Amino acid sequence: MSLSRSALLDYYYDELYPELVELEAERRRILKWAVVVALVVALPALWLAWKTLGNGIEIPFWIAVTAAGIVGFAVNWLMISYRRRFKSRIFSKIVTKIDPSLLYLPAGTIDRSLFVASALFGDRIDRFSGRDLIRGRIGKTPIAFSSVKAEREHRDARGREHRSVIFAGTFIVTEFHKSFSRTTLVVPDLAEKYLGVLGGWLQTLSGKKVVRLDHPGFEREFVVYADDPVEAHYILTPIIMEKILAIKERSGSNIYLSFRFDKLFIAIENGGDRFEPGLFRSLLRFDTFRGYIENLNIILSIVEELNLNRRIWSKE
């Protein structure tokens, strides 16, 4: 990140302050309306629930669910313009301030085809959505990332349709500084972490080619699938493995990496709402600002952490 945190803090509280105060007033207004809506819905709901309590717990339960749904929908509706204003007037300015070459598109998303091309989550994705696309170049390295949610639909034994989230978080597409021609996937090693040696044996049954690496800490956290073990070792040098572990530690989430089609895809499973303003969190609070900067920093510093600008190999 080219700007220091204190310079950003000054920018946030000095230049963006008038806008922040206006937005804060809007947030308080929305909060009041949210309380009014909650009361208007909750009181009749409570009365209805009380009336129907004699017939078992099922009807009051559904009344509570419906009431919560109505309140949630109303608050979401009230928040639309607030979110839009926050993104266009505050967040986009922070992004440009960090690096003027970065472009922020609140409604943009990483293309579905790129998400599929990573081969990290299979190619059957029934619903795909995203927001908060940021793209640009850090030094020589192009980078693009957005929040992404990918879901898969399936039917249970009774024929009822269900939807399950296969990934929700930040999806990054960048370039690796070395050339490669095959596919190497690095995914969280849940089997070995929880089942130990048995888990390691189960991985080999998955049909994919498991490549073991010479870093016990990395092996504990991740499993590597690769077409070519030599290329996997070429990409995953001891120092890169250390850095990947450090990125995982900093982000506090599961991370997935795919080295494919000469690109590096990184998926951070953080839920994907890291750049959303909250109804119960004041924008004037220091920790709110710090949260946005920290989340951006984790992503943007990946280029530096993985030394992606270091071009001493044949790739220019």
Next chain:
Amino acid sequence: MTQLLIAVAIVAAVGILIYNTLVGRRNQCDNIFASIDALLKKRYNLIPNLVSLVKESMAYEKGLLEKVTELRAKAMRPDLSPEQKIAIADELAQPLHGLMVAVENYPELKASEQISQLMRSLNEIEEQIAAARRAYNQAVTDYNNARQMFPSSLIAGWFSFESKPLFEIPEEVRENIDVQELLKR
């Protein structure tokens, strides 16, 4: 009788599975060794280019140039065993890195686009060789583990699966030279 037959069939199936796993792991070692060999050849092919490009300017480094050329000629002999190939490659690594470092003392060489491209290629191959050696060591560890662990050790013993040695990775190979950093100095 049937039970005995089933038991024999199960034991035979397990035996075949273990035997195939051992063969698979041994082949994996050989495959990776073949890629080390290919990478070493790629490295040897670049050396004549480097020597011919720098020899005019580097009259003072004659000893270094001769050493590199001599070791390269030794490495190209067809009758070498795998251990000898690796030993020569290790021996060559030091003067070759010395040559790469020496280039920075010559401004006209530093400025040459051709040499800079060659250095990048050499650097890439050095790192690929280091990676292939790490991959080889991992494959040999997996193979040797399977050879020594029960019950696969029984099959390994009967069919004389020989143990394979690990390659030590010399310090020069592990630490890649950062050519750009050198050229910046």
